[in-house]
Amino acid sequence: MKRILIYRHPHCERCTKFARLHHAVDWFDRMADTTATPPTGPLRMGEIVVENLATHRIYHGAEALALVYRQAVAYWPLLPLLWIPPVRGWLDRQVRGCADDSCQIAPPADNPDSLPARNG
Numbered sequence: 001m002k003r004i005l006i007y008r009h010p011h012c013e014r015c016t017k018f019a020r021l022h023h024a025v026d027w028f029d030r031m032a033d034t035t036a037t038p039p040t041g042p043l044r045m046g047e048i049v050v051e052n053l054a055t056h057r058i059y060h061g062a063e064a065l066a067l068v069y070r071q072a073v074a075y076w077p078l079l080p081l082l083w084i085p086p087v088r089g090w091l092d093r094q095v096r097g098c099a100d101d102s103c104q105i106a107p108p109a110d111n112p113d114s115l116p117a118r119n120g
Contacts, residue, residue, distance in 0.1 A: 003030040004071055005051040006064075009043045009097075010035035018048075025074035044097030061092040 006022065008015035019033045038049045040058050050064035051057070059067050066082050069075040081087045 006033040007038040025072045030071040047097030
């Protein structure tokens, strides 16, 4: 039975590769992924969000990654890495579409001088 739904950007090759990896280690069939737009709105390139299907809560960043890691036994050894602040921060940026400190955030069309608020 699926426990989480991973939303990923439809044009992100890196996200597609990670989705294949997640399915390869998902021995208990707990994870599903989709390129549909999540309830929180469109994703940036490289961004993922995860929905807990039992509660319908949406997770972002390192919290989303921790939820993914908890679903697959093969990922369990990676969970302690999320307790190390610099590693957690780096992983958080990776799954929020901010890899290499270059966030894919575009200003709203009606006000190009402001940045949009982050969801999460």
